[in-house]
Amino acid sequence: MTAGTPQLVVHRDKELMAQAAAARLITRIVDAQAARGTASVVLTGGRNGNALLAAIAASPARDAVDWARLDLWWGDERFVPAADPDRNAVQARGELLDRVPLDPARVHVMPASDGVHGSDVEAAAAAYAEELAKAAAPGARVRVPAFDVLLLGVGPDTHVASLFPEHPGIRETERTVVGVRGAPKPPPTRISLTLPAIRAAREVWLLAAGEDKADAVALALAGPGELQAPASGARGTGRTLWLLDRAAAARIPAQLYPPASA
Numbered sequence: 001m002t003a004g005t006p007q008l009v010v011h012r013d014k015e016l017m018a019q020a021a022a023a024r025l026i027t028r029i030v031d032a033q034a035a036r037g038t039a040s041v042v043l044t045g046g047r048n049g050n051a052l053l054a055a056i057a058a059s060p061a062r063d064a065v066d067w068a069r070l071d072l073w074w075g076d077e078r079f080v081p082a083a084d085p086d087r088n089a090v091q092a093r094g095e096l097l098d099r100v101p102l103d104p105a106r107v108h109v110m111p112a113s114d115g116v117h118g119s120d121v122e123a124a125a126a127a128y129a130e131e132l133a134k135a136a137a138p139g140a141r142v143r144v145p146a147f148d149v150l151l152l153g154v155g156p157d158t159h160v161a162s163l164f165p166e167h168p169g170i171r172e173t174e175r176t177v178v179g180v181r182g183a184p185k186p187p188p189t190r191i192s193l194t195l196p197a198i199r200a201a202r203e204v205w206l207l208a209a210g211e212d213k214a215d216a217v218a219l220a221l222a223g224p225g226e227l228q229a230p231a232s233g234a235r236g237t238g239r240t241l242w243l244l245d246r247a248a249a250a251r252i253p254a255q256l257y258p259p260a261s262a
């Protein structure tokens, strides 16, 4: 199996999926910190990403993480005021980030629409690209850190982060962050990492649960191409992992994955 080949893990239901993903993420962070002294994780918006964070908050094993030596980034953000409950960062704080001793300087939120860039979403995206570039390893081809784990929720249209089918952002090959206007999922204005930035991650984990994701998961794994199915273009340099519940996995051709785990 090559690094680009997705691995599928299918759980009984979305609650178990969130708990197992939380256990997996805690372990991955602890391992990265043991190996290199630090870890970096890219968070996703959406219900499944939030459920994963809530499961970490509820896990006694969360105390195994050295929270002060963890960098957090975002894969995408809704471009609304900083305190808006629609913000992915606000939701992440509510589920987990306010309950663990993170170093605030290592929590790299994407700019908000009431920040220094005002309503200029392109300037805001460029500022985030600059922040990522400053944290990149010297000589890195794509100017972002080598994220240990990059989380992505998968939308019912196969979008990931705020990269939607046939939208300009999914075509981006140079920039690491783009401003998005007219997104089909509200709110319409967003900031997103691009596929080149996503593919710089060591591990990309895609999360999908529920019957309404079954067609999207089957389509993305059939590999029609990233313009039509952005999720099919999301892969890590070392590993690409799809974390699913049975309902979301229901339409995957049986030959594509080993027997379900429970």
Ligand SMILES: O=C(O)[C@H](O)[C@@H](O)[C@H](O)[C@H](O)COP(=O)(O)O
Binding pocket: 044, 045, 046, 047, 048, 049, 076, 077, 078, 088, 152, 153, 154, 155, 156, 159, 160, 161, 162, 185
């Ligand atoms: O800002 C966002 O809305 C997201 O980052 C988006 O890409 C999300 O992850 C998917 O739409 C899946 O969302 P659910 O997990 O809620 O289905």
